[in-house]
């Protein structure tokens with residue numbers, strides 16, 4: 001519990017429409033969990049509720065990050081507590097360069113007034129960009145402005161690698177990536193895997209999970225997890241489709 | 253790489269922390285004209301300053317014009333009616349003559365600079381500093397090279413007394429007394445400010461700087477600046493303002509006249525951070541002769557009401573005029589700013605880029621005037637005004653007046669209004685930025701391309717001021 005991301009009986013809605021229904025899931029540190037599920041089932045909603053998005057209201061339930069309750073906290077407090085969300089649809093921030101944006105995010109994690117080592121920062125930023133095969137010109141481009149779909153996703157992973165959170169939720173990071181990019185981005189994520197980081201990977205495709213091999217796979221349906229298994233569950237799902245889940249549910 | 257932040261770390265050590273402008277220092281005014289404005293107030297000011305008769309007459313005439321002119325409330329905000337002219341103190345002075353060396357500066361003044369956070373290194377670093385402490389310049393220094401080059405950098409009293417052959421010709425000519433009610437007021441009671449003359453062909457490498465302070469309740473500051481750049485010369489002047497916070501409204505009404513003679517270049521930079529009770533009503537205009545260039549960089553942050561429309565009269569062929577302005581209106585503030593370009597010769601070009609940010613209940617207004625008569629040819633104007641709204645209560649208005657006649661001239665006008673969306677704020681907060689930090693980053697992003705045009709220390713300072721404003725604007 002003190003070294004996991006724990007979500008317990010979470011009920012959340014947008015307006016008066018319930019989306020998450022008694023949702024429960026535990027991601028221990030050091031593990032990669034995948035969530036698969038049909039469109040509109042509430043996967044992105046889950047990530048935003050955890051991150052403290054003001055549009056969603058939580059009716060009941062709990063969420064703990066290494067034992068610390070995160071529901072109801074401001075989004076920046078949750079972020080600094082160690083939760084990172086790679087957005088399905090990242091926002092554009094006109095006029096703010098990627099270099100300045102990531103820098104501001106890092107400075108926000110420092111003690112107020114502490115000196116910032118700009119030299120070390122750029123060295124690390126360039127190294128991570130090289131790893132992600134991003135052109136250095138991107139440092140002076142404005143955050144996500146005019147980026148292609150794949151470039152946006154790569155930029156999310158760059159931020160992830162620079163901010164080094166305790167837990168990262170990757171919301172369809174694979175969508176929009178070409179085959180090479182998928183491999184490069186996955187390598188980036190894999191390089192971050194280790195005992196200190198937990199991942200929750202939301203995806204529609206088993207292909208991503210060939211690169212980022214998950215410890216657990218969960219199937220989400222109508223606001224909750226209905227099936228959990230090992231990495232082979234993703235394969236099974238790909239073969240049988242969601243009808244299989246539906247029939248299974250009907251039987252239960 | 254032209255990245256402001258990369259140099260920030262090094263700059264931070266010598267940066268002026270203007271956030272410390274929020275205090276009041278006990279003053280023991282040696283000279284004080286009392287409250288209210290009558291012909292005898294004017295006589296008092298003229299006498300204390302030991303001015304010649306023609307200046308006293310100029311002041312008295314200005315007072316009459318000021319009193320006769322109506323408030324411009326037929327187009328401007330009715331908030332102007334709330335200025336209580338009879339409660340204002342029009343003249344305060346420490347009674348000293350401006351001094352040259354740091355050692356001669358009175359201790360309490362030094363203390364104030366200390367508290368303003370202007371570090372020792374910065375004071376020494378500043379070339380030709382003319383720091384205005386209330387109405388009189390108590391601290392002025394000039395780098396030796398500047399003096400050797402024949403550059404004059406003094407206050408209006410000294411300028412008109414010691415160099416009448418240079419300054420009298422242009423004084424009150426670019427902005428005549430009756431230009432507007434507040435120009436008339438300034439002409440009546442002006443004190444403090446900078447009079448600068450750059451001789452022919454002299455290119456002043458370092459910007460001339462002045463720090464301004466208002467430091468007494470109900471005390472209006474009426475500085476007067478006249479910069480004459482002789483043929484082929486170049487100068488950059490920087491004006492920075494901080495005012496401490498007070499209960500009652502304070503009036504600041506300056507007049508700035510710039511004269512760029514043939515082939516000269518003047519760049520005038522203002523970054524101001526008035527406290528939220530200040531009425532800031534300033535008239536700024538430059539004349540550009542043949543091949544000359546006048547450029548205004550104007551950043552307006554704070555104040556209760558700012559009305560300011562820097563202008564350039566393009567009087568000679570191929571003259572260029574530019575206004576780059578940034579206005580930030582926070583809760584309860586109104587930034588009524590803009591630019592005027594009067595084309596009066598062939599082949600003249602003007603460029604206006606105005607960016608305004610309205611936060612909370614803040615309100616920004618852009619007023620532009622571009623005039624190109626049909627007798628002229630090959631004149632060009634480019635006007636770009638962009639507004640950024642942060643939350644639905646804020647408001648922005650644009651009143652561009654472009655009168656361009658004749659087919660041989662061209663104008664280009666672009667305007668945009670954008671919002672910082674809740675989604676953008678969430679995205680930034682998800683990266684760990686507080687709401688205030690997220691908003692100031694968005695605002696800094698919005699003004700980014702314009703700020704790149706500013707000298708480094710001003711872009712850094714502006715960034716800081718924006719941060720302070722945005723952090724103060726979230727609950």
Ligand SMILES: Nc1ncnc2c1ncn2[C@@H]1O[C@H](COP(=O)(O)OP(=O)(O)OP(=O)(O)O)[C@@H](O)[C@H]1O
Pocket residue numbers: 014019037038039040041042043044045046055088
């Ligand atoms: N801000 C919103 N306003 C209205 N409805 C919303 C909002 N956010 C989410 N929803 C609705 O909530 C449901 C769940 O959406 P969510 O984005 O969480 O699905 P998802 O599982 O991520 O789907 P996909 O696989 O298509 O990304 C959808 O029906 C969606 O339309």
Ligand SMILES: [Mg+2]
Pocket residue numbers: 043044045088171172
């Ligand atoms: Mg989704």
